[in-house]
Amino acid sequence: MLASAATQLLEHYDAHARVLPWRSPPGMPPPEHYRVWLSEVMLQQTTVATVKPRFRRFIERWPTVEALAEAPEEAVLQEWAGLGYYARARNLIACARVVAARGGFPTSEAELRKLPGLGAYTAAAVAAIAFGEQVAVVDTNVERVIARLYGIDRPVAEARPEIRQLAEAMTPADRPGDFAQAMMDLGATVCRPKKPACLACPLSNDCAAFASGDPERFPAPKAKKARPHRHGIAWWTTRDGAVWLVRRPAKGLLGGMAGLPGDDWHHDGVPTRTFATVSHGFTHFTLDLHLVERPEPAGDGWWQPLDLIGEAGLPTLYARAVEAALSRKHELAD
Numbered sequence: 001m002l003a004s005a006a007t008q009l010l011e012h013y014d015a016h017a018r019v020l021p022w023r024s025p026p027g028m029p030p031p032e033h034y035r036v037w038l039s040e041v042m043l044q045q046t047t048v049a050t051v052k053p054r055f056r057r058f059i060e061r062w063p064t065v066e067a068l069a070e071a072p073e074e075a076v077l078q079e080w081a082g083l084g085y086y087a088r089a090r091n092l093i094a095c096a097r098v099v100a101a102r103g104g105f106p107t108s109e110a111e112l113r114k115l116p117g118l119g120a121y122t123a124a125a126v127a128a129i130a131f132g133e134q135v136a137v138v139d140t141n142v143e144r145v146i147a148r149l150y151g152i153d154r155p156v157a158e159a160r161p162e163i164r165q166l167a168e169a170m171t172p173a174d175r176p177g178d179f180a181q182a183m184m185d186l187g188a189t190v191c192r193p194k195k196p197a198c199l200a201c202p203l204s205n206d207c208a209a210f211a212s213g214d215p216e217r218f219p220a221p222k223a224k225k226a227r228p229h230r231h232g233i234a235w236w237t238t239r240d241g242a243v244w245l246v247r248r249p250a251k252g253l254l255g256g257m258a259g260l261p262g263d264d265w266h267h268d269g270v271p272t273r274t275f276a277t278v279s280h281g282f283t284h285f286t287l288d289l290h291l292v293e294r295p296e297p298a299g300d301g302w303w304q305p306l307d308l309i310g311e312a313g314l315p316t317l318y319a320r321a322v323e324a325a326l327s328r329k330h331e332l333a334d
């Protein structure tokens with residue numbers, strides 16, 4: 001079944017591969033290593049639709065890994081604004097500098113893994129797609145496809161070693177990069193979490209979940225853990241049409257990004273003087289960020305003209321906080 005499933009999947013990929021700015025067409029030589037690496041880092045936790053235009057802009061601004069290695073960190077963080085998970089941007093710069101200094105990317109999964117910011121998934125994806133190494137590339141989409149194909153009805157967290165073994169056994173020696181991308185495409189567009197399009201799936205003849213008549217049941221959902229909720233304060237200080245912004249400390253959440261000054265987000269409940277609040281979900285907690293007016297600016301920062309706020313490189317949380325503050329001020333003025 002394994003060999004035939006891989007062949008069928010590659011045939012399907014040849015006809016239906018998604019056209020993406022970081023890819024080569026099926027069966028063609030791989031794209032530049034830099035493009036593969038950059039796209040895989042951008043795609044960690046961010047959707048293809050969001051990444052596409054941002055990838056193009058990034059490549060125009062820094063067309064090679066050497067150019068990126070020489071870029072000032074602040075410029076890269078600003079370009080990254082809105083993509084989230086800012087530790088990725090900092091690792092991106094660190095990695096570009098290591099790669100430029102050694103004269104290029106290492107070519108094996110094991111060596112790629114040693115670069116800053118390359119976890120197991122990204123190292124495997126770059127090794128398979130850019131260098132044709134026969135390694136399994138397993139993300140959450142691929143885990144779901146394999147669990148369904150083999151009728152694994154336990155939660156993925158429990159079945160992970162088994163799923164990985166099956167993925168390794170399925171990965172062909174020929175075209176492992178195309179195979180990895182075919183699996184990613186299948187998980188994203190056909191074997192979706194809800195309502196998988198089994199009738200359009202090249203693996204349906206071999207698929208245990210499809211044969212069961214209820215493919216969505218595979219794998220079992222993971223038990224939901226409630227995320228803790230926090231409150232934080234952001235200081236709102238304006239003068240002559242400008243708002244006071246600071247750069248966040250390099251380490252920690254949104255590290256190195258521009259933002260409103262404030263506390264450490266461990267405020268005990270809602271502050272009485274707040275005039276606007278935005279809610280935001282991080283991976284490990286949810287946050288209500290309360291805006292509080294403050295007459296004098298706090299911390300080292302700068303006055304950012306409000307009509308140029310789009311150029312400040314604010315991450316989504318602070319961009320939304322500024323929007324909420326301005327709209328509330330507008331309401332109060334009416």
Ligand code: SF4
Binds near residue numbers: 190191192199207209
């Ligand atoms: S047949 Fe359906 S459940 Fe099975 S792999 Fe294809 S899309 Fe997924």
